[in-house]
Amino acid sequence: MFKQAFQQYKKKNPPPDLQDVIDVDLYEENKITSHSWHNLVKPVHISESAFIQSEARLRQAVGLQPEHLWRCYQLSNHPGLLLIRNPFTLSGQRYWIARGLRDYSQPPYVSNLDATKFSPAALSNWWQELQNCSNNGDVKLASRLKVAMRWTTLGYHHNWDTKVYDEAMHSTFPSDLASLCEAFCVTLGYTNFVPQAAIVNYYPIGTCLSGHTDHSELNHSAPLFSYSFGQSAIFLIGGTTLNEKPSAIYLRSGDVLVMSEASRLCYHAVPRVMTTDQEPWNIVESKANTSKENDDVGNMDTNLNNALDSKLFEKVKDELFWQPFNEFIRESRINMNVRQVLPMGMHQIPT
């Protein structure tokens, strides 16, 4: 059942019927509809906790909107799965796209780039090398480099062959991505989550990710946070075996998916990455909003100021600086998939 659905949505010719793909934007537009999935979507109300002020400051520090602008949904046939639409500010989206392309793509993080196919310069700074090639008119190498980057791993590096994490294969987890997870944890009420490993997936339009479960972590009870940016995807979520029929969901730029409880170990896949009908990262924020955002970030507690790279956060608002990122993301999707590896109280992987 799962593989059939995967093939159906992956198909290029003829393109698939998207009628059954759950679209929470369409859900909001048509309260009464004939879509097969309409009754499965359950809006979730996020209530502010007692720590209102610190929560709001933390959200703002990592490029998130006030929580009343988030739209949060559950699917009644996939308990534990949460879809959050619209949590990021527009420059917040730019920041995370730029981090994913410029910084999370280079050492100490581990990438899929093949050392036999690319120069040491490309291996040590893929994004810079891509910019150099584009600027020097080396179109061929630029386009090879562009599609070659498919994943990097941060923190505990996922070993794709053994599927076992190893204490020796570990880099520092980026503190800004950890703060982003913390902001979601406080707002959604997850206590004790420690981000320890992330996979950053880079998907040129037309690529896919086949069905799998994420079970390598020693901790399966902690939620998994999945942040999507750039072009849109169809995401399939099924059951714990391949025999169950999956649901298909649209994931758009800025969407956050939380896989917790029963859905944490369920089969999932990305059969299709396709051109988006919206480019939220390019909607120019009104002067009033932008300067308020700047001021607020400037006034933040010192410890929150460090939550993200504040220089980059400022730079991405500059169109000239943003341009190469914009060109890349026009043809790609980036997904950052964050997990806790160790059970609570365990501080390293047992040998």
Ligand SMILES: O=C(O)CCC(=O)C(=O)O
């Ligand atoms: O790209 C996505 O939305 C999912 C990625 C994923 O499942 C993974 O990295 O394990």
Ligand SMILES: [Fe+2]
């Ligand atoms: Fe996964």
